[in-house]
Amino acid sequence: MNEKPWLKNIKPYPPGKTLEELKKELQLDGPIYKLNSNENPLGPSPKVISVLAEALQEIHLYPEASYLSLRTSIAEKWNISPEEIILGNGSNEVIEFIFKAYLNPEDEIIISTPSFLMYEKFAEIYGVRVIKIPLDKNLNHDFVAIIDSITPKVKAIFIDHPHNPTGQVHPKEIWENLLKALPKEILLVIDEAYGDFIEDPEVPQGIEFFRAGYQVLILRTFSKAFGLAGLRLGYGMGPREIINTLNKVRQPFNVNILAVKAGLASLKDREYAENYVNLVKKERAYLTRALKELGFKVYPSQANFLMVDFGKQCSLIYEGLLKRGIILRPLKAYGFPTALRITIGNEEANRVLVENLNWLIKEVN
Ligand SMILES: Cc1ncc(COP(=O)(O)O)c(C=O)c1O
Missing domain, CATH: 3.40.640.10 (Type I PLP-dependent aspartate aminotransferase-like (Major domain))
Incomplete structure (x- = not known):
């Protein structure tokens, strides 16, 4: 069978990894913070x-x-x-x-x-x-x-x-x-x-x-x-x-x-969704502030994620966080090789992220 000629160069959509894939790959005992696919960390009502x-x-x-x-x-x-x-x-x-x-x-x-x-x-x-x-x-x-x-x-x-x-x-x-x-x-x-x-x-x-x-x-x-x-x-x-x-x-x-x-x-159950939306707004402000304080460029976001430019150390930071169970989305496929996209997590996830970044930037510099 010949496929349609224009399908030849199609590459599959690069999705964020699933929790199962990540657990297997990283072999981590501790919690995994999945901040790579803009999912709602609280789940449905x-x-x-x-x-x-x-x-x-x-x-x-x-x-x-x-x-x-x-x-x-x-x-x-x-x-x-x-x-x-x-x-x-x-x-x-x-x-x-x-x-x-x-x-x-x-x-x-x-x-x-x-x-x-x-x-x-x-x-x-x-x-x-x-x-x-x-x-x-x-x-x-x-x-x-x-x-x-x-x-x-x-x-x-x-x-x-x-x-x-x-x-x-x-x-x-x-x-x-x-x-x-x-x-x-x-x-x-x-x-x-x-x-x-x-x-x-x-x-x-x-x-x-x-x-x-x-x-x-x-x-x-x-x-x-x-x-x-x-x-x-x-x-x-x-x-x-x-x-x-x-x-x-x-x-x-x-x-x-x-x-x-x-x-x-x-x-x-509108109230439930509203609570999550309010959490995103509050935590988006917190993360924006905290990441800027660490010296990174954070783009102003009105979504449940942030795009952050980590500069030359981006890959090291991505890998370092991965080893600590924190999964972000690399943006190379979007043309931003030095940036990562971070889904706004729950309060715990966001603080664990900032703490680990604090650590990591000392390590990679
Ligand atoms: C901008 C944008 N549009 C649409 C979608 C698809 O969403 P859905 O899960 O409803 O297919 C996404 C998913 O991440 C998205 O980022």
Whole structure:
């Protein structure tokens, strides 16, 4: 069998290692602090866990085909209609729906480089050309250069906001400049996987732009604030015509029954997610301060992670922390060979990290 010619050079997505892999590899007795995949260290709410335990009795059944109950619950949260929502097996799947439904080989998309790796990955899989716009000198999305690079072949623009891996965000007027300049035929995808962690009141939620009538698709996930990464549940919100089209390429039962039940229970237990979001905000401030005091460059983040430049000693610091059971994400694949991405952990993990860094910098210098 000959594979499609454009698949030849595709390299697999470089995921963070799992806890099992790490335990085996590191042979550590003590605790492991997994701060490499922006997961929620507290896990889902106990109410969600008990709903899931009960739902295990139903896993021989297919889930509700329309997912109307969960779409209705999400719609209530955002004050939109269930017809304006599509569910995905993680928000990743919603990204793929856009490629399946709208993008032909030789069409073009625009992304920032670096940004979340899956936009480019799906483009490779579907033979779509990618126009890559470097971040500006402050490592923000360069919306002016993005507008300038639009060609007649561009069908969609993908913007992660907060950006992965920097965690940076844009104020409303910068977004409005982009939205006003966009031709009607182009879909702007605003990926808010980390939208729950935004604290800055100047920073808009993409849903405002949807309500204002712009052609945008907003992506959200239950993987981060709700701690359901392993169940795979995300969704897109946008104009009905777009949601209808995306639904045509969605296979039936793409979201499993446990994810549906957990999603519904999570939305009922808002307080739990709010507590985690507040923890992230408090600990993000703590870690930013502590790492700056140690002399590292920390990028201002509105997400549940920080990008930190460790300079020449980056690899030694990464390896040293690994040996101590603290796992961070190297950012070489994102073009930042001297930086690491640190998921904000619980209070203990963050303090153990700072303590060990304190130690290590004396050792490596
Ligand atoms: C910017 C961004 N978008 C989307 C995703 C995918 O999330 P999900 O688990 O919902 O597929 C991630 C995951 O880390 C991400 O960083």
